[in-house]
Each structure stands twice: as C-alpha cells, then as structure tokens.
Amino acid sequence: MTSSQHVYEIRPRKDRRGFDLIGDLLPLGLLWFEGPDAIVDAVIYAKFCSRSRPVIIRVFDESGAVVATVESAGDFRELPPKLCLNTNRKDL
Numbered sequence: 790m791t792s793s794q795h796v797y798e799i800r801p802r803k804d805r806r807g808f809d810l811i812g813d814l815l816p817l818g819l820l821w822f823e824g825p826d827a828i829v830d831a832v833i834y835a836k837f838c839s840r841s842r843p844v845i846i847r848v849f850d851e852s853g854a855v856v857a858t859v860e861s862a863g864d865f866r867e868l869p870p871k872l873c874l875n876t877n878r879k880d881l
Contacts, residue, residue, distance in 0.1 A: 795839035799831045799848045814838055836861050 797812040807823030810831040815838070822831045828848060835846050841863055848857040 794843045794845055795835075797831075797835040797839075797844065797846045799828055799835075799846065801849070801851050810835060812838070832859055839863060 795812065795814060797810060797815075800809050800811060801807075802809055802821065807821055808827045808831055810820045810822060811818065812835065820831070820834065822828070822834075824830070832846055832848075836844060836859075839861070843863040844859075844861045846859040846861075847855050848859070850856045
C-alpha cells in the first residue's frame, strides 16, 4: 500500500442491522449501510469517494476474517450522463 491509496473496511454491525463502511476520509469515520445491497452500496460509495486515487476495500465477516478485497485503480474520468445532477443539459 502506498500513501496515496485510500483504504476502507466494510464490517458487519454488532447489532446485526447492516454494515459499517470505515475509512479515515469519511464523515465521522464511518457510514452505516443496510438492506439487501448494503455491501455493494458501501463498495460503490467508497470507490466514488476515492475516484481519483487508488483504493483498497476489504470486506470482513462476523469473525473478523477478510472475505473479499476490492481494488480500484482510481481512474475516474467523469460521471456517466445518467448520473449527472443537471437534467436540463442539452448535450445528453
């Protein structure tokens, strides 16, 4: 890991109500995700927060073992048109 990489952890909550996304760059250090796509949503959010830098996302199970590692090169260019907030654009 280099100093320019962002590292995130996704861990199950102790109250079993979803997952925490943990990282130094997040507000308050963590975000809570719940629902059937909680892990996928947490990975997408972490990639978005680190879109211009390489990122490593580790997913942990309840015993604390790493069950998955996701790496992204940080090659963000621009949002796809369907994700742009300005829906009045004429060039879409």
